[in-house]
Amino acid sequence: DQQVKQNSPSLSVQEGRISILNCDYTNSMFDYFLWYKKYPAEGPTFLISISSIKDKNEDGRFTVFLNKSAKHLSLHIVPSQPGDSAVYFCAAHLQGGSEKLVFGKGTKLTVNP
């Protein structure tokens, strides 16, 4: 079963506008969430993370929001740039000592100039 879900396979936005990437999870035992960006032929690159005790974390143009009651998180990119075009993966850690990451299937973001 897919415990981390990214229901939008793709998203297209105009340069300068906001990109909002969504992620839903089903396991209430997840306590830490991360976003990774992946360019073709490269490995995933860590972007930003958030603990389940917080509802927002910001780093430059990237902000992650967490709604625990809805089991939903989102990544906001403002302003979007063509270089942001990539596949974005949402990932989660289970509390209790396991260090594995559980990934969603990814959303391909295209930022048009």
Add this chain to the structure above:
Amino acid sequence: DTGVSQNPRHKITKRGQNVTFRCDPISEHNRLYWYRQTLGQGPEFLTYFQNEAQLEKSRLLSDRFSAERPKGSFSTLEIQRTEQGDSAMYLCASSLGGRGSNQPQHFGDGTRLSIL
């Protein structure tokens, strides 16, 4: 910081052959992870090491798969008697351990395995 290095980048082999991949983590990282990614999916966890100890293995890691990290530095992942379903990108990651924004897992660029 030279990043996580994986070799080879591509491996093409016939079904039934054995293959071995190598991962060199970031030098000061004590945790090392292996993931597998197939087309249209996110990476799936296979196993991880803390130093030389293999602490967790996924059900995905059948008895044809074995991973080692003999001296707590580089790691190898071996697949014996490869099958068509083993075709995937094999990703290695490393971290300083623990969980937190200061210690994310850093990924290499992967080894793409194609089974003929």
